[in-house]
Amino acid sequence: RKEVEQDPGPFNVPEGATVAFNCTYSNSASQSFFWYRQDCRKEPKLLMSVYSSGNEDGRFTAQLNRASQYISLLIRDSKLSDSATYLCVVNNRDSNYQLIWGAGTKLIIKP
Amino acid sequence: DTAVSQTPKYLVTQMGNDKSIKCEQNLGHDTMYWYKQDSKKFLKIMFSYNNKELIINETVPNRFSPKSPDKAHLNLHINSLELGDSAVYFCASSQGVDSPLHFGNGTRLTVT
Numbered sequence: 001r002k003e004v005e006q007d008p009g010p011f012n013v014p015e016g017a018t019v020a021f022n023c024t025y026s027n028s029a030s031q032s033f034f035w036y037r038q039d040c041r042k043e044p045k046l047l048m049s050v051y052s053s054g055n056e057d058g059r060f061t062a063q064l065n066r067a068s069q070y071i072s073l074l075i076r077d078s079k080l081s082d083s084a085t086y087l088c089v090v091n092n093r094d095s096n097y098q099l100i101w102g103a104g105t106k107l108i109i110k111p
Numbered sequence: 112d113t114a115v116s117q118t119p120k121y122l123v124t125q126m127g128n129d130k131s132i133k134c135e136q137n138l139g140h141d142t143m144y145w146y147k148q149d150s151k152k153f154l155k156i157m158f159s160y161n162n163k164e165l166i167i168n169e170t171v172p173n174r175f176s177p178k179s180p181d182k183a184h185l186n187l188h189i190n191s192l193e194l195g196d197s198a199v200y201f202c203a204s205s206q207g208v209d210s211p212l213h214f215g216n217g218t219r220l221t222v223t
Contacts, residue, residue: 032209043201043214044154087154091209098167099212101154 003027004090006102013078014110020074021105023088032091033071035062037084038104044087047073075107083109114138117202117215124192125223132187132218134202142166142208143185145177146201148217154201160185161208192222 005024013019025033033050048055050062050071061074071090075082088102117134124130136143144167145157158177159167165177174190185202202215 034211043216044212045214046211049211085152098156098159098208101156103151103153 003092003100004088004102006086006088006105008103008105010106010108012108012110015078015080017078018074018076019078019107020072021086021107022070022072023090023102023105024068024070025088025090025100026069027090027092027100028066028069030090030092032099033062033064034089034099035060035071035073036087036089038087039084047086078109080109080111083107115202115204115213115215117200117218119218120216121219121221123221123223126192126194128192129188129190130192130220131189132200132202132220134185134187134215136183136202136204136213138204138206138213140204140206140213141182142205142210143179143182144203144205144212145185145187146203146214148199148201150198158185158187159208166208189220192220194222196220197222 003026035047036044037047038044054063059076063072085104085106087104092098092100115136142161144159148154157171160179163179176188179185199217201217203212205212
């Protein structure tokens with residue numbers, strides 16, 4: 001099992017719809033979780049950290065489920081500009097807190 | 112103000128050559144990284160430095176040698192370039208090893 005797994009997609013979603021994707025992690029001792037977005041031919045940029053209680057930033061909601069070892073990202077009222085690859089990142093306490101990256105989920109918002 | 116800057120943005124070179132990529136961050140972060148993203152888009156860590164000390168060194172050929180003259184700079188030197196080295200190399204920095212990363216805009220290396 002990979003340390004961090006994501007559905008690669010692509011998710012083709014009409015503009016205005018709500019879309020959600022998950023990321024599973026294998027190390028139960030992981031403590032820090034992040035969502036990044038990466039546009040084509042650009043660098044990854046931090047979208048949001050994921051807190052135990054869940055957190056929201058505008059149209060974006062991130063949640064953590066420790067029991068099932070996954071984090072989720074929900075995007076409401078999707079915009080064309082949300083088209084990107086979303087990368088899940090988890091820290092690995094057993095490896096000097098090194099951040100482990102998922103391969104990303106590609107999202108395409110269609111007009 | 113660019114937080115993490117790396118140069119050059121594009122690098123096209125022939126097999127066997129030696130090249131360097133430079134990275135500087137003005138965020139006052141203690142930790143810097145080099146990542147490689149290949150054609151399949153997997154982002155893999157290569158090296159990590161904390162206050163100029165190497166703390167992560169993944170399975171990377173000896174041809175790759177990072178150098179950190181101070182905690183704001185982390186350069187990457189590559190000897191005897193091979194076709195398989197073609198990728199995008201990202202520099203990044205963070206406040207600590209468990210903090211979010213801030214990336215440079217990448218160096219697209221093409222080895223011919």
